[in-house]
Amino acid sequence: MTELPSRRLMLVHAHPDDESINNGATMARYAAEGAHVTLVTCTLGERGEVIPPGLRHLSGAALGGHRLGELREAMRALGVTDFRLLGGAGRYCDSGMMGLPDNDDPGCFWQADVDQAAGMLAEVILEVRPQILVTYDENGGYGHPDHIRTHRVAMRAVELAAGAGWDVPKVYWNRVPRSVAEESFARLHGDLAELPFEKAGAVDDVPGVVDDAQVTTAVDGTAYAAAKAAAMRAHATQITVAEPYFVLSNELAQPLFTTEYYELVRGERPGSRESDLFAGIGDGEAS
Ligand SMILES: [Zn+2]
Numbered sequence: 001m002t003e004l005p006s007r008r009l010m011l012v013h014a015h016p017d018d019e020s021i022n023n024g025a026t027m028a029r030y031a032a033e034g035a036h037v038t039l040v041t042c043t044l045g046e047r048g049e050v051i052p053p054g055l056r057h058l059s060g061a062a063l064g065g066h067r068l069g070e071l072r073e074a075m076r077a078l079g080v081t082d083f084r085l086l087g088g089a090g091r092y093c094d095s096g097m098m099g100l101p102d103n104d105d106p107g108c109f110w111q112a113d114v115d116q117a118a119g120m121l122a123e124v125i126l127e128v129r130p131q132i133l134v135t136y137d138e139n140g141g142y143g144h145p146d147h148i149r150t151h152r153v154a155m156r157a158v159e160l161a162a163g164a165g166w167d168v169p170k171v172y173w174n175r176v177p178r179s180v181a182e183e184s185f186a187r188l189h190g191d192l193a194e195l196p197f198e199k200a201g202a203v204d205d206v207p208g209v210v211d212d213a214q215v216t217t218a219v220d221g222t223a224y225a226a227a228k229a230a231a232m233r234a235h236a237t238q239i240t241v242a243e244p245y246f247v248l249s250n251e252l253a254q255p256l257f258t259t260e261y262y263e264l265v266r267g268e269r270p271g272s273r274e275s276d277l278f279a280g281i282g283d284g285e286a287s
Helices: 018-032 060-078 114-128 145-163 178-194 222-234
Strands: 008-013 036-041 082-085 132-135 170-177 217-220 240-242 245-247 252-255 259-266
Touching: 008 018, 008 114, 008 145, 018 036, 018 060, 018 217, 018 222, 018 259, 036 060, 036 114, 060 082, 060 222, 114 145, 132 145, 145 170, 170 178, 178 252, 222 240
Parallel strands: 008 036, 008 132, 036 082, 132 170
Antiparallel strands: 170 259, 217 259, 240 245, 245 252
């Protein structure tokens, strides 16, 4: 096996674009600081709504292929070279929004056998041996079936890997502190007239918003704001960026966070808020 850097961070996401929106600044920062950053994406987002009119003819596998190209470009922007599709590109397809008949597609990730998918992810964990794994909370942040499935598969894979020789010391869920979301939306409402967007979203539309006390970790990625914005722009079918804001296909403007927030759910909860995902990782865990 090739020698990996001593600090290794893995992120598990549902669709191409989720990594850049949630963790773009974190990924760029740790990659620049010499950590090994691994992204595992579970589907190609074949059922995503396409924003640019010139690309709306894309759907299904053609959209998935296009989004894989967007993901490559985003990873270039973030300086991340190790990114994979769970089980290989096209193994699981996008399940569509909750409640749609798409959810019954036998090839979709919502229908995936959790243990089977988790077994494939556990193999990647055993190969990379990350000290840190980042994913969503049990609601997938906002209730999308692929995000909920990603959560279950990632948490199960951590258990399976622990039983097979690599116990991931720290697992985090993506979070946004309520006070940060409220301040950001207040600023957004003030700026809206100047923006290329018509409408503003609301605090509770932001995935992972929780009471401040629940947030254990804040990673300041301000120095990597440009890389994060470039990565988000690379996902042009899904995102329109006007820094420090962006819209998805629902056209509701929301803040682009360059400090990214987390809740530690495996590992010893810190007494005060950490500023580094690797805080407390000793040399013994770094091999
Ligand atoms: Zn997603």
